[in-house]
Amino acid sequence: MSTDLPAVSDSTIRRLSLYLRALEGLDDQAEPTVSSRRLAELAGTSAAQVRKDLSRFGSFGKRGLGYSVAPLQNHLRDILGLQRRWPVVLVGAGRIGSALFEYPYFRERGFEIVAVVDRDPAKVGRRWNGVKIQSVEALPTLVRECRAELGILAIPATDAQAAAEALVDAGVRGILNFAPVQLHLGSHVVVNDVNLTLEMEALSFALRTASELGSGEGG
Amino acid sequence: MSTDLPAVSDSTIRRLSLYLRALEGLDDQAEPTVSSRRLAELAGTSAAQVRKDLSRFGSFGKRGLGYSVAPLQNHLRDILGLQRRWPVVLVGAGRIGSALFEYPYFRERGFEIVAVVDRDPAKVGRRWNGVKIQSVEALPTLVRECRAELGILAIPATDAQAAAEALVDAGVRGILNFAPVQLHLGSHVVVNDVNLTLEMEALSFALRTASELGSGEGG
Missing domain, CATH: 1.10.10.10 (Winged helix-like DNA-binding domain superfamily/Winged helix DNA-binding domain)
Structure with a gap:
């Protein structure tokens, strides 16, 4: 099987x-x-x-x-490919990145964030639970050293395409993308977008429709 | 239209x-x-x-x-129902909740987190940018006061169903659910699940399949 x-x-x-x-x-x-x-x-x-x-x-x-x-x-x-450990490189040490780093269910499933990079010099050098935040320039080396095939982008839209390309060039084949932008990468790369605003918009669409079809409140 | x-x-x-x-x-x-x-x-x-x-x-x-x-x-x-402001109640002031509270794209779109609750007494009373974290017991009152129709659940799976029911009883009709659990609510409530582990698993599945069909590496 x-x-x-x-x-x-x-x-x-x-x-x-x-x-x-x-x-x-x-x-x-x-x-x-x-x-x-x-x-x-x-x-x-x-x-x-x-x-x-x-x-x-x-x-x-x-x-x-x-x-x-x-x-x-x-x-x-x-x-699902969960009988192994998946080393993951996290790009972005902001609020979302920090929440993902601490997210207990990733590690339980074998997804282990083994490296973190950020472009903010004020963040570089800090340690998160033993993992030292490194500069974005270190990204290719880190991906290769960790043999990471998975990456997470938790950075603004403007930086996402370049970071994604750096990940892929270094060997990453799967990306979880929190940046609200459409990434253009080779067809051998799998990208899953998590677009939180879009999730809220699907709710507002549904509620708006329900209001209009229903009691007429809201809108 | x-x-x-x-x-x-x-x-x-x-x-x-x-x-x-x-x-x-x-x-x-x-x-x-x-x-x-x-x-x-x-x-x-x-x-x-x-x-x-x-x-x-x-x-x-x-x-x-x-x-x-x-x-x-x-x-x-x-x-999409974005020509208005949507007050939102956030349940859970942990890492994910904090990241969502600061998420700039929500406010841009009119989704404004106007109230935050947490069951941890150590968090209750803290202020996030003017919003005071309140106890979960205050949830029904808060929802009614803010006239919130949208709620966000950023709490562990074990607490999610009860919190969701409290939201709905107080008037919430749309929920963005980060708790890894299937919520059972009335059909008039719209729930969007954001399951981050599941997003990672879709990547590991894809990479695993690609490895087996391709070069035989990985796995």
Whole structure:
């Protein structure tokens, strides 16, 4: 299975992550198996979707018995590439960068921020829990030394493209981008944008629509 | 137009936000009109997609001339519900909460964090730029006083459902949820989950797949 991963949509991958999180929330001593219906409830989807998603990666469930919790956890970790440690380089030691550095769930999952750079000389040289903040000029060397394939951009939009290119030139192939800008990189690089303003705008759009269709309040 | 919004997919709304951001990056003095092709480039999509998305909300473009930058910006702000101020209540004054409070792009868009609560007595009473952190018990009163319809949850998973219910009971209808948990709320409430671990997992999945299909390195 681990050598034969099918092409799947982004939304499928996201659901696999949610299934894993749901399974980890179960006590596999008390509950050694889980039905697709229960897993769906926990992950906020339908039982049919659970079965469809999981069947793409092998036959994990037993008819009438459901899925074995511990083995399915392992399968999902394997599929998601979580059976290893991922060293990560963080670009930007501002508020967002600092919050990400301390984010406990990254380390739990094997994503370890091993290097931090910032362009602000006042920040360079400070230590965050043993990791010394370095200047952006050190970026290529750091990426190579850490053998980092993942990078996080937590910097203003104006600096993001250049930093992304530096990361990629040094060997990074996956970027989590918090800068509100469209990055233009080679097709071999995977970029996930986290656009917080856009998330708020999706809410304001929904509320605005609801107000107009509903009671007429707001707007 | 503003009273007749069609039902559109989440991905369409997200593209509208990207179009707005792209238009705001243009100098409308030097460039009073923009083609669907250029707008597509800036927003990372196709010209056909731009035309399709925008045509759902009215006929903004002129054949051969493209879109007028300033009026289209206004139309998009109107569609997205950004022609007003949105008071926001923030639950959680930890690292993520603090980063969000300082996030400059929220205020620019009219999303103003007007109240902050935390369950940690050591944090209650501190001031963030004029906003006093209050205890979670004050949540219902604060929501009502601020007439907040939007809330942000930046707290651990274990506390999120109760806090979300308190927000909704007091009048919040849209929640940006950073807690890694599936919230169960009424269908009249809109929840957008920002799951940072899941974003990283989508990267590790992609890199793992690429490694196996490609040079065989990594894994």
